Amino acid sequence: MDLHMRRHGEGSYALWASIIQPGESFHQTTLYAWRRGTKAPRSAESLNMLTRIEARYRLPLGYFKAKLPHPSRSTSGLSMPGISTSERRRLAWHLPDDFDDRPETEQEEILQWVREKIISGSTEYRRFQAAAVKNRYGVRFSCGSSAHRRWETAHAVDLDEDDPHAGLDPDLTGGGVNAPPALDEEMARLIQFKTSTLTTIGYQRNGVWGEETAAQKVEHLGLLFGALAAKPTGPVQGFGMRLTDMSFAHLVFPAVWDWYIQWRERRRGFYTNWEIDMLQVAAALTREKTGWLRQTPELANRLKPIKGLVSFQEIDRARADWGEACTQLHQHAHIRSKELDRVARVHRDPFEPILPVLEADSPLAEYRKIVDEIIRLMPDEKRYPISAAESVRSILMLRLGLHTGLRQKNLRQLLVCPRGQVHLTERQLADRKCGELRWNDRDGAWELFIPASAFKNATSSFFGKNPFRLPLPDLSGLYGFIDAYLGRHRGRLLRNARDPGTFFVKTVKATSADPSYNQTTFYEAWRLTIQRFGIYNPYTGRGAIKGLLPHGPHNVRDVLATHVLKQTGSYEQASYAIQDTPDVVAKHYGRFLPTDKASLAAQVLNKVWQAA
Structure with missing residues (x-):
């Protein structure tokens, strides 16, 4: 702007006087600030004044806008009546500069497109989810309060295996009620039994729950009790049982489980694997020798009848022979699981958000376009140091995910050891169950070192009890981004907060003083990156991939597995990319269709004809 003003021999006041119109509040000092670089139009x-200046100097439309250091815009002045301030902030990034000048019908069309395609996503499951969250239910347990707080801060998002809400009912549990003391104490006993290092003398168990699994089970069982407690005449249409009468001992009766899984079927319209998983929980709780319910017969003393489900006679029989009651429930759960497995439907296609990527000849190259888009829209570090730091963090999130195929837990808990410092030993990392990004002087490379115990599938044959070590390639400026992030950007994000020692840290703000990521915030950070840079927006021209939908970091594993399958046809090599086994890739990750298989085979067969 300063260049063109000097070319035309025009000062700030003269330019301001030529573009300002009666009644407008735009001040001439703003032009001074633009010329000095202390402010930028947002x-x-x-932005309307920029357009007038372009016209005055006969410059192409959008000439100045293209040179702005940051593509987002302020929410001030946006004509969006009836929309909350928080939603305005979410929508503002995705609206075109001339949004206010467009007809009202076109504005509504744009807002609807942004809401459906970028903010929420227009899949059948998301629509069901959006309707379900309006009527929240569930029982909150004190041992799961932290998980509930994370859940309450999250938006209604699509779920994946390593999403913090994986396998949770989409109705949300944050709007339920607190568990009464007796029920809360029973849940605490169950969690202690399944998470403690050593079992209490006299008890036996089969397997141990980690922190994430324990939080998930608390949510699952809270939904069950919440459904039983909800009023039959209310929107949830529950059973109407008194909350103070509830006990885990009621879970020993088949009728309780049958009501719950049928209630879920009525609510959703079909059975899913979710119900099967819950029945497996019932079977585990009553398993011979190791089931927690079977080993706590004193719970029967709290049993009270449930009209229409559990009678006095059934309670008397259970108290007389608790072991037999557990055996009957165990058998019932297995029978019902087999029956449901035959009719269960997939309620959500995990590949749907990233189908445009998976259908490309090179899924990895297609997904990489998102990183290129972040770089293209990188804000000026001198003018916007925090925004620049957040962009570099987003680049490294995606780059490390694409290079390693790690689950989000391993990514967000990854520690960092800067160059020249002594890294942690394998035993220290194993005790903390996390990995470390460190500089290897011998190889002259950044490497990831993660003990096998830090992985969800630690006992997999992929590891063989050996640690995971992967040198990162210095390609496409990766080392430059890492060094810049550690040298400048990470400190700006932390400000004066306590350093958690992890490679990725949140932006410390007045309303968010904790720099550590948890399951929800890491998922949301990734999803926000996809919303801003991944999904192509025809109204703004920003975004890398047409048809992409919001998703979390776990989908990167699908991208890597499918990419290797399309290039090699080998499920074994695909499993190497995501630290798992060929069988797991075939069941959950690789989207390797008959067309892809035939195309790969044709490349080999066609060489004979090409040679001739």
């Missing part, structure tokens, strides 16, 4: 009014 509001709708400022």
Whole structure:
């Protein structure tokens, strides 16, 4: 702007006087700030003034806008009546500069497209989820309070295996009620039994729950009790049982489980694997020798009848022979699981959000376009140091995910050891169950070192009890981004907060002083990156991939597995990319269709004809 003003021999006041119109509040000092670089246009009014200056100097439309250091805009001046301030902030990034000048019908069309395709996503499951969250239910347990707090801060998002809400009912549990003391104490006993290092003398168990699994089970069982407690005449249409009468001992009766899984079927319209998983929980709780319910017969003393489900006679029989009651429930759960397995439907296609990527000849190259888009829209570090730091963090999130195929837990808990410092030993990392990004002087490379115990599938044959070590390639400026992030950007994000020692840290703000990521916030950070840079927006021209939908970090594993399958046809090599086994890839990750298989075979067969 300063260049063109000097070319035309025009000062700030003269330019301001030529573009300002009666009644407008745009001040001439703003032009001074633009010329000095201390401010940049972001509001709708400022962007409109830029357009007038372009016309005055006979410059192409959008000439100045293309040179702005940051593509987002202010929410001030946006004509969006009836929309909350928080939603305005979410929508503002995705609206075109001339949004206010467009007809009202076109504005509504744009807002609807942004809401459906970027903010929420227009899949059948998301629509069901959006309707379900309006009527929350569930029982909150004190041992799961932290998980509930994370859940309550999250938006209604699509779920994946390593999403913090994986396998949770989409109705949300944050709007339920607190568990009464007796029920809460029973849940605490169950969690202690399944998570303690050593079992209490006299008890036996089969397997141990980690922190994430324990939080998930608390949510699952809270939903069950919440459904039983909800009023039959209310929107949830529950059973109407008194909350103070509830006990884990009621879970020993088949009728309780049958009501719950049928209630879920009525609510959703079909059975899913979710119900099968819950029945497996019932079977585990009553398993001979190791089931927690079977080993706590004193719970029967709290049993009270449930009209229409559990009678006095059934309670008397259970108290007389608790072991037999557990055996009957165990058998019932297995029978019902087999029956449901025959009719269960997939309620959500995990590949749907990233289908445009998986259908490409090179899925990895297609997904990489998102990183290129972040770089293209990188804000000026001198003017916007925090925004620049967040962009570099987003680049490294995606790059490390694409290079390693790690689950989000391993990514967000990854520690960092800067160059020149002594890294942690394998035993220290194993005790903390996390990995470390470190500089290897011998190889002259950044490497990831993660003990096998830090992985969800630690006992997999992929590891063989050996640690995971992967040198990162210095390709496409990766080392430059790492060094810049550790040298400048990470400190800006932390500000004066306590350093958690992890490679990835949140932006410390007045309303968010904890720099550590948890399951929800890491998922949301990734999803926000996809919303801003991954999904192509025809109204703004930003975004890398047409048809992409919001998703979390776990989908990167699908991308890597499918990419290797399309290039090699080998499930074994695909499993190497995501630290798992060929069988797991075939069941859950690789989207390797008959067309892809035939195409790969044709490349080999066609060489004979090409040679002739």
